[in-house]
Amino acid sequence: MFNYTFHWRPAFQALPAMLEGALITIQIAVLSMLIGTVIAIALAVASGSQYRLARFGASVWVETARNTPALFQIYMAYFGLGSIGIFLDSYIALLAGITFNNAGYLAETFRGGLRAIPPIQTRAGRSLGLGAFSTFRLIVLPQLFRIVFYPMTNQIVWAILMTSLGVIVGLNIDLTGVTQELNVRTFRTFEYFAIAAVIYYLITKLVTGSARLAAWKLFKY
């Protein structure tokens, strides 16, 4: 009934290659969060804008990002754009797909966060002679980041795990990509993917742990 012998040794020998893949995974996740955060701030501001076109654009982005599968979004970045003549390589397509997704989710988080900051804070800033942008940057943003810090941690964990979808657009250098290559060569599916799963787990633990540490350092008030 159970006709499978575990072969862990070759699997462990592949560990350095997998860890290298893990670095790419982290790289994509971090980049997608950084770019996604910047876009999300813009989307959150746009969704509260007095201009209908800005609100509409933001809502199309957010609705699509949140209500369609991440898989579809990455497919669109790779094959969809490819079919209209924009060819992204797998790495960029995956990064674009996850960034799109992150930005959509984070925009909603930020929109809620912005509403939690009393309008008097902006008024107080403006009354001191600060311009609208300076007030946003110096007074609103720092408070916003504290409010959305833990939801953002959630999102980066999600981003790390989403990178595994890169394999569907042919990415073979991230953790899942490397693991899949090893798998098709050896058919040691269980061993390789078990190790990959443990590495994913450790990465996300590392990230949430560092976030907690950063919060403790950053938010003294």
Next chain:
Amino acid sequence: MIEVENVQKKFGLLEVLKGVSLTVEKGEVVSIIGGSGSGKSTLLMCINGLESIQGGRVLVDGIDVHAKDTNLNKLRQRIGIVFQQWNAFPHLTVLENTMLAPRKVLGKPKEEAKAVAIAQLEHVGLVDKLDVYPSKLSGGQQQRMAIARALAMSPKYMLFDEVTSALDPQLVSEVLDTMRLLADEGMTMICVTHEMGFARDVSDRVAFFHEGVVEEIGPPSQIFGKRSKSPETKKFLANVR
């Protein structure tokens, strides 16, 4: 000099200011009293351009606050304002709160801004709280910090919007004392207040607001004394005392 000429302000259909005129001379302390919703606070917001107006005009040192080409960020440097609501910046220490505008608006070097801030915090009696975050301050201390923060910009005018209304009774006097001190130093002030004692003792003139107009304005002895001409003023004062 602050000149308010026939100012009208509407929030949607609600007409809050129905043609308010008021002139405040240099060095003068004018208190504005009146019931809730009479437009007192709204007028202050219109004076520094935080609220738009629908009619009339406001001149500060001859500059039309609501003209299209007026640089409000620059104009607001001469008008300090302290609000009723909690408005300390929670992510900055007392010193950082007070240094922020001199640094970022006036572009002062760090050390200079720090010296200005410390001088003003000393002024309001908070020099022992420099590195404390606002959440650790009492309401009265927060309001005094807000006063120091506004003063750090060396404003020519100070506007006070019911700054003691949200405070516990025992904290009111420390804030009023700070305001008295400023008045004694010759600061030009407009104080929206429910503290009748303060209005009577400190003001050069008192304006009574009623339903969006200045019902009566005059020296405290007139408004609070028997010479008050307006029955509305008498009714209001009879109720608050």
